[in-house]
Amino acid sequence: MRGAGVIGIAAGCALLVVSGITVHGQVEAASQRLKTGVAAAVKPAVAIANDAEAPYCTPAFKTVLQRVLNACGLVGTESRRGCQPADVKTLASISDDDFNALFTPLRNRGGVVMFDDASEKLDEGGRKMVEEMWLDRRGARYFFIVARASKTGTPEFNRTLSHKRANSVLFDIADRTKDQELDKKVGMLWLGNEFAQLGAEYCQWNISRKDKACTAEAINRSAFVSWVDCQL
Numbered sequence: 443m444r445g446a447g448v449i450g451i452a453a454g455c456a457l458l459v460v461s462g463i464t465v466h467g468q469v470e471a472a473s474q475r476l477k478t479g480v481a482a483a484v485k486p487a488v489a490i491a492n493d494a495e496a497p498y499c500t501p502a503f504k505t506v507l508q509r510v511l512n513a514c515g516l517v518g519t520e521s522r523r524g525c526q527p528a529d530v531k532t533l534a535s536i537s538d539d540d541f542n543a544l545f546t547p548l549r550n551r552g553g554v555v556m557f558d559d560a561s562e563k564l565d566e567g568g569r570k571m572v573e574e575m576w577l578d579r580r581g582a583r584y585f586f587i588v589a590r591a592s593k594t595g596t597p598e599f600n601r602t603l604s605h606k607r608a609n610s611v612l613f614d615i616a617d618r619t620k621d622q623e624l625d626k627k628v629g630m631l632w633l634g635n636e637f638a639q640l641g642a643e644y645c646q647w648n649i650s651r652k653d654k655a656c657t658a659e660a661i662n663r664s665a666f667v668s669w670v671d672c673q674l
Contacts, residue, residue, distance in 0.1 A: 498547030499672035506536060506544055508674055511584070514629060524608070524630040526601060527637040541638040545588075545666065549647055552586075552668025555611060556651040559594065559663060562606035564614055571650040572614050575667045582669035587611045588631045589665040590640065601634035607665050608632045635662065 514525035530536060536544075553575050555568040564572065576585065589608035591600035608630045616624055645656035654660075 495673055496547075496551070496671040503544055503547070504672050504674060506540075507670065507672060509535070510631075511629065511674075514631065524605075524632065526605070526631075527633050530631060530633065530637055538638045542640070548666075548668045548670070551671075552666055553648045553650065554644065554661065555665045555667060556649055556654075556656075556660065557607055557663045557665070559592070560603065562603060562610045564610050565650075567650040569614060571648075572611055572667060573618065575669070576615055576618070579669050580671060582671045583627070583673075584670045585615075585628050585667070586631070586670060587628065587665055587667055588633065590633050590638075590662045591635045592659045592662040593635050593639070594659070595635075597634055597636050601632065601636065604632040604634045604665075611665050611667060640664075 510525070510530075514529060530541065553571045555564065555571050557563070557568070558565075579585075587608045589604040589611070591604045591607070594600075595603075612624075612628060612630060615621075615628065621627070640658070640661045642656070642658040642661065644661045649656060649661070649664075
């Protein structure tokens, strides 16, 4: 399934993240901002999180997750298409801050795969992280790949580069698993350098290059990967 895939997120779509406030506070704030931009006709019916789900599966988180799944083609369609920056902003109706804040609860569930400048090639550490994250399924239904690029270069170049980075992760999983139904499990978002950039504080997350210096530029040359354990 080598095409631009789907996303997202969701929880990310909340992709992926922010500090200074508690996770609960961030998600609640995101929830309030999201309420005003959802048309009644497209509001998903989201179940209340239960004891079988991860703690981050709050109603607010699941509302955004459902919206992203629908907008980016992971459910209700025969083929994946994924989401790029414009899709996330318009179809999923979410701001940069809300997107990152909603991914914060996944800090200990996922990993950040790092890439070289202007490159989409996975190194040994990146492949190892993708394998570890994929095997850590725990019964979850959706696996998200949220790729970014740093501020260096044009928006068009970085949008394409982040798409290639997301595909590199997807192709690695496909080569390992030979899973014929990968398109029903993996959601992809490629954000370029236009949407939801990460700050240097994300260098404290689970990153694939722990032996190298991490900066705000470096952390955005990445793809966040994680299973999402919420039931919709």
